[in-house]
Amino acid sequence: MTSTSSTSAPAVDERPLAGLRVLDIATFIAAPFCGATLAEFGAEVIKVEQPEVGDPLRYWGTQTECGDSLVWLSEARNKKSVTLDLRTEQGKRIFRQLVAKSDVVLENFRPGTLEKWGLGYDALAEINPGLVMLRVSAYGQTGPYKDRPGYARIAHAFSGLSHLAREPGGKPVMPGSTSLADYFSGLYGAVGVMMALRSREKTGRGQSIDIGLYESIFRIMDELVPSYGRSGFVRQPMGADTVNIVPHSHYQAKDGKWVAVACSSDRMFERLAATMGSPELATDERYRTMRERDKRRDELNAKVGEWVASMPAAEVLERCEANEMACGLLYDIADIFEDPQYKERGNIKTMQDSRVGTYHAPNVIPRLSATPGHLDTLGPALGAHNAEVYGELLAMTAADLASLRSAKVI
Structure with a gap:
């Protein structure tokens, strides 16, 4: 699969995250969106997917003729795809080898899942003490709700956002994007990764980053918290209006x-x-x-x-x-x-992809004046980079890969 555009990409070493290797073992949007953001600015992001089926995001939303969804093509941008079954002993061993050669792991399993597989942060940090791990889950790694499943819609409800997203007396509505909490959690995740890497420059040690989906929305709810804490004021739905500000x-x-x-x-x-x-x-x-x-x-x-x-x-x-x-x-x-502002700013990137032809995607932000990010490729085909990643990083041969495929490890 190849994707190109009329604007040539800068050399990879011009981007601020060039040389950073990220293993994305997460699914859907939140932690993977962090990976896409890092990839836009030069990180090598290796998407680790379940053999044969891949990330569920491939099948979520509008499907294309290549078998992958429109949202997958956009949100798995600039990534490499490998297949690996982390539930098998061979898969775990290969993953540990990848971790030893990487800087960051992104995951969003239910708390305790990686630990059950022997792949929790403490175990991986023994292999790579400088490892940074982003952990996104519905309610975070601690607390009485940590084992509950959840998606962005549940996060919107739990954070207080859905209560306000309606006309007074009306039915609560979906606040624009059903994945808002996912995207915000991915952004906070990217900030957390960069801060952890900055800390590693000073100490040589990595760390884990813990984000609950609801927390990224709860954090941006204006004065909701201090207002209730100060006076017990419970904000009610106001439709299109805004509290305290008129008109x-x-x-x-x-x-x-x-x-x-x-x-x-x-x-x-x-x-x-x-x-x-x-x-x-x-x-x-x-x-x-x-x-x-x-x-x-x-x-x-x-x-x-x-x-x-x-x-x-x-x-x-x-x-x-x-x-x-x-x-x-x-x-x-x-x-x-059609808007000239969007056109002048290049907010919509037109790509030519060998699998789906012309494709339009939201372009990269933020804009860095000296080391800008770039959208190079759309979401890859499942396992498209098995030979490249396993061959170059782990020195596997074609025979090795064939054996792993036969055993359904990759």
């Missing part, structure tokens, strides 16, 4: 399109009032400060909603932009593909 919502324009208006300060409200042709609102004692506006949320939302509904969305945006008022259309993916 800060979505409003429907005359042509049916929706506009987001962000009015997060008194100064911004002055701009909005002027844009609406009602500058007196900004000096009216009922609306002059955020505290007063919050007391009259429904009343003020109605005024803004009436103004937005009086004209097409494009005119709302034009007037707001003229007064440096923060606003924007609620985009669907078709809008995103």
